[in-house]
Amino acid sequence: xxxxxxxxxxxxxxxxxxxxxxxxxxxxxxxxxxxxxxxxxxxxxxxxxxxxxxxxxxxxxxxxxxxxxxxxxxxxxxxxxxxxxxxxxxxxxxxxxxxxxxxxxxxxxxxxxxxxxxxxxxxxxxxxxxxxxxxxxxxxxxxxxxxxxxxxxxxxxxxxxxxxxxxxxxxxxxxxxxxxxxxxxxxxxxxxxxxxxxxxxxxxxxxxxxxxxxxxxxxxxxxxxxxxx
Amino acid sequence: xxxxxxxxxxxxxxxxxxxxxxxxxxxxxxxxxxxxxxxxxxxxxxxxxxxxxxxxxxxxxxxxxxxxxxxxxxxxxxxxxxxxxxxxxxxxxxxxxxxxxxxxxxxxxxxxxxxxxxxxxxxxxxxxxxxxxxxxxxxxxxxxxxxxxxxxxxxxxxxxxxxxxxxxxxxxxxxxxxxxxxxxxxxxxxxxxxxxxxxxxxxxxxxxxxxxxxxxxxxxxxxxxxxxxxxxxxxxxxxxxxxxxxxxxxxxxxxxxxxxxxxxxxxxxxxxxxxxxxxxxxxxxxxxxxxxxxxxxxxxxxxxxxxxxxxxxxxxxxxxxxxxxxxxxxxxxxxxxxxxxxxxxxxxxxxxxxxxxxxxxxxxx
Numbered sequence: 001x002x003x004x005x006x007x008x009x010x011x012x013x014x015x016x017x018x019x020x021x022x023x024x025x026x027x028x029x030x031x032x033x034x035x036x037x038x039x040x041x042x043x044x045x046x047x048x049x050x051x052x053x054x055x056x057x058x059x060x061x062x063x064x065x066x067x068x069x070x071x072x073x074x075x076x077x078x079x080x081x082x083x084x085x086x087x088x089x090x091x092x093x094x095x096x097x098x099x100x101x102x103x104x105x106x107x108x109x110x111x112x113x114x115x116x117x118x119x120x121x122x123x124x125x126x127x128x129x130x131x132x133x134x135x136x137x138x139x140x141x142x143x144x145x146x147x148x149x150x151x152x153x154x155x156x157x158x159x160x161x162x163x164x165x166x167x168x169x170x171x172x173x174x175x176x177x178x179x180x181x182x183x184x185x186x187x188x189x190x191x192x193x194x195x196x197x198x199x200x201x202x203x204x205x206x207x208x209x210x211x212x213x214x215x216x217x218x219x220x221x222x223x224x225x226x227x228x229x
Numbered sequence: 230x231x232x233x234x235x236x237x238x239x240x241x242x243x244x245x246x247x248x249x250x251x252x253x254x255x256x257x258x259x260x261x262x263x264x265x266x267x268x269x270x271x272x273x274x275x276x277x278x279x280x281x282x283x284x285x286x287x288x289x290x291x292x293x294x295x296x297x298x299x300x301x302x303x304x305x306x307x308x309x310x311x312x313x314x315x316x317x318x319x320x321x322x323x324x325x326x327x328x329x330x331x332x333x334x335x336x337x338x339x340x341x342x343x344x345x346x347x348x349x350x351x352x353x354x355x356x357x358x359x360x361x362x363x364x365x366x367x368x369x370x371x372x373x374x375x376x377x378x379x380x381x382x383x384x385x386x387x388x389x390x391x392x393x394x395x396x397x398x399x400x401x402x403x404x405x406x407x408x409x410x411x412x413x414x415x416x417x418x419x420x421x422x423x424x425x426x427x428x429x430x431x432x433x434x435x436x437x438x439x440x441x442x443x444x445x446x447x448x449x450x451x452x453x454x455x456x457x458x459x460x461x462x463x464x465x466x467x468x469x470x471x472x473x474x475x476x477x478x479x480x481x482x483x484x485x486x487x488x489x490x491x492x493x494x495x496x497x498x499x500x501x502x503x504x505x506x507x508x509x510x511x512x513x514x515x516x517x518x519x520x521x522x523x524x525x526x527x528x529x530x531x532x533x534x535x536x537x538x539x540x541x542x543x544x545x546x547x548x549x550x551x552x553x554x555x556x557x558x559x560x561x562x563x564x565x566x567x568x569x570x571x572x573x574x575x576x577x578x579x580x581x582x583x584x585x586x587x588x589x590x591x592x593x594x
Contacts, residue, residue, distance in 0.1 A: 117408035213408035
């Protein structure tokens with residue numbers, strides 16, 4: 001974890017301990033729900049304040065360092081040789097990103113504007129021990145370890161407008177390849193965050209793809225197997 | 230080759246326009262910051278499915294991200310105000326790159342291009358004009374190598390975009406454009422347009438021609454913008470190309486970003502042309518006031534005159550760089566050529582001026 005986050009988290013953790021200790025000393029031991037709530041709110045507030053102060057202080061230090069760097073080393077005005085080196089590196093880097101764009105599933109950094117006019121239609125299902133069950137509109141219910149029925153929604157985790165649209169034909173911005181790569185990641189991500197679903201082993205997506213108005217074809221994607229699944 | 234590199238590396242010029250470009254980039258960065266803040270209100274991206282390029286440990290927690298968004302907004306305000314504008318541009322660009330690396334779902338070409346241009350402009354002396362705070366610079370002249378690099382970045386974007394379309398058979402044949410029309414056309418076509426026109430315009434052959442025209446436009450703009458003779462035509466064609474895209478597609482701020490970068494292709498000097506107006510006429514005074522307000526690139530020195538043999542009978546006379554005079558529709562053409570808001574009208578006016586008699590007078594006349 002980067003130092004910046006670590007400092008903020010450690011400071012917040014310390015503050016939480018202090019608040020908790022103060023609560024105990026004041027006779028508020030957290031026996032009643034109201035007292036517990038008060039302590040929790042205080043901890044949350046302190047946590048937030050300390051994180052903001054810690055980050056503000058780090059940003060101020062960065063600003064000061066930039067100022068010193070700027071004036072002592074003249075970093076904003078490169079010398080003749082540095083200009084050539086920088087420009088060569090920049091152009092080479094940009095060209096490399098453009099040329100290698102096809103190697104990245106979503107072609108990012110490639111400046112491929114309006115690459116396709118394709119659509120997709122995602123149909124979700126979940127694979128359990130005994131069957132493959134449809135997940136209409138991305139909503140389903142499943143039992144947890146204690147047998148209690150719980151409700152799950154694809155959109156609890158997936159908020160991207162293209163991927164969140166289940167059972168609906170949508171425009172595949174940045175192309176089919178990009179959206180299928182994102183969908184694969186989304187399936188894995190949702191499978192990793194199904195706490196309380198003791199039935200689902202894997203998620204499955206049947207995607208009806210129409211590339212540039214061509215014939216519809218179906219692509220099937222699976223999430224990785226869930227832990228313990 | 231070595232001489233070309235050397236002249237690029239050592240070029241010095243007036244940096245007035247760089248200040249204007251900086252302000253426009255600041256506004257776009259501000260809009261980008263506000264969009265991020267708006268999206269944050271709807272939900273922090275790290276709490277849901279996201280796809281970082283960096284290791285997950287480097288993705289900021291919600292509080293830190295909220296601070297970064299606030300910092301982005303503050304930095305963009307500094308860029309616009311011109312106070313510590315160059316470090317603010319650099320920090321804005323680096324923060325922008327960082328956020329893109331934290332979630333590639335948030336990647337859009339226009340955002341990436343905005344941060345690239347911001348990063349390049351921070352290396353140019355763009356803080357010597359258009360500022361409301363900070364110290365007054367001793368001179369406005371400065372090195373232009375970084376501005377030229379930003380221009381090259383624009384050309385590279387055109388080559389990448391046009392080249393990828395050229396290599397794609399579906400694009401070349403017009404199939405992509407045709408299908409985009411099928412998908413989005415219903416929302417964009419004015420119902421008052423006769424259906425026969427729409428039917429004609431939506432034939433596959435028409436889309437094929439439009440697709441080839443779009444590809445040729447992008448590839449030719451990449452080159453034409455650098456040609457002294459073709460530049461003004463390329464800029465005019467490019468302006469309409471991007472305005473058409475803006476009218477028919479959702480591209481966030483890409484249109485305004487590209488049009489902003491077009492300003493870098495202007496000759497780096499100020500008030501090299503003169504506009505004289507008849508101060509005794511209301512029309513002359515109104516035109517002068519409008520030109521002063523809209524001449525963002527400081528192309529004209531605007532002055533009233535005492536009418537002489539040439540200027541008598543004219544409300545406005547424009548004196549070009551080469552000292553020749555222009556009146557009437559030719560003067561209007563010159564104004565349209567140099568004033569950004571009128572620039573889309575330049576080519577039709579130039580054609581009309583080409584057929585008109587008179588309006589041109591030599592400097593010695």
